[in-house]
Amino acid sequence: MKKKKINLSSVIIYFILIFWSLTTIYPIIWVIQNSFKGKDKILANSFAIPTGDLFTLANYRKAFSNLDIFSGYRNSIFISAIVAVSVVVLAGMASFALVRYTFKLKGFLQSLVMAAMMFPVFATIIPVFNMEFSWGIANTSSWGLTMLSVILPQIAGNLSFAIVVLTGFIRGLPLELEEAAYMEGCNAFQIFFKVVVPLTKPSFATVAIFSFLWSYNDLFTQMFFLRTKKMWGITVLLNQLTSQEGTNYGLMAAAVTLVVVPVVIVYIFLQKYIIKGMTAGAIKG
Secondary structure (H helix, E strand, C coil), X not given: CCCCCCCHHHHHHXXXXXXHHHHHHHHHHHHHHHCCCCCCCCCXXXXXXXXXXXXXXXXXXXXXXXXXXXXXXXXXXXXXXXXXXXXXXXXHHHHHXXXXXXXXXXXXXXXXXXXXXXXXXXXXXXXXXXXXXXXXXXXXXXXXXXXXXXXXXHHHHHHHHHHHHHHXXXXXCCHHHHHHHHHCCCCHHHHHHHHHHXXXXXXXXXXXXXXXXXXXXXXXXXXXXXXXXXXXXXXXXXXXXXXXXXXXXXXXXXXXHHHHHHHHXXXXXXXXXXXXXHHHHHHHC
């Protein structure tokens, strides 16, 4: 077996990548280890490993005793899952129509999709809230309607990005496969779900994962529409806790850990789909 030669350029590249990964990972580790320290010991020993007298579970006990953490996770996961599925289905069908069909105002719609990415959520939240309030789904006591009031603007906020990504993938598919399916008697919906979706699984998985994570981490929209404790998502729940406790850094670290760790776990298990989708997009342009 031939030994792989190690050259200077490879060593430099690996050194840079290792250093960059440490600067990215260590802040997360630092927050997690400080979440196991008392608030009076963090400033003096913020970089020490929490062992012996430094170690405590008081921050987590306080978070779980003061708040219904599991209810927050349930609400956040429900909202994010519905958003991810809806974005994938709607953006996928819209992308398929924009790529494969010719119709009036097609160019205008494509420009509209691109333009929609330029408007931040902060600029549209007030008219969106007023519109949903007039529909009777915002600021109500109904759990289902309140969830819907958050889900709709999050779907709208993710659609443009998803359409742009999926359009590039679908455009790169061989048209002959769809023509063969059409000759076999498949209609447009069957072609989309039986031909297009299976061939572009990495891209759909990438869009679904990003939509889920963006929805899960979206504090701004949820603070606008989720008004009662039983409806709060995990980000709103822990934001309220840390704002009430002031400068309790240990509790803040525990709150950040409870929000971030599930996201990291999701990324670890699904990173192959994210990387595959991103690299496939880079190859197809």
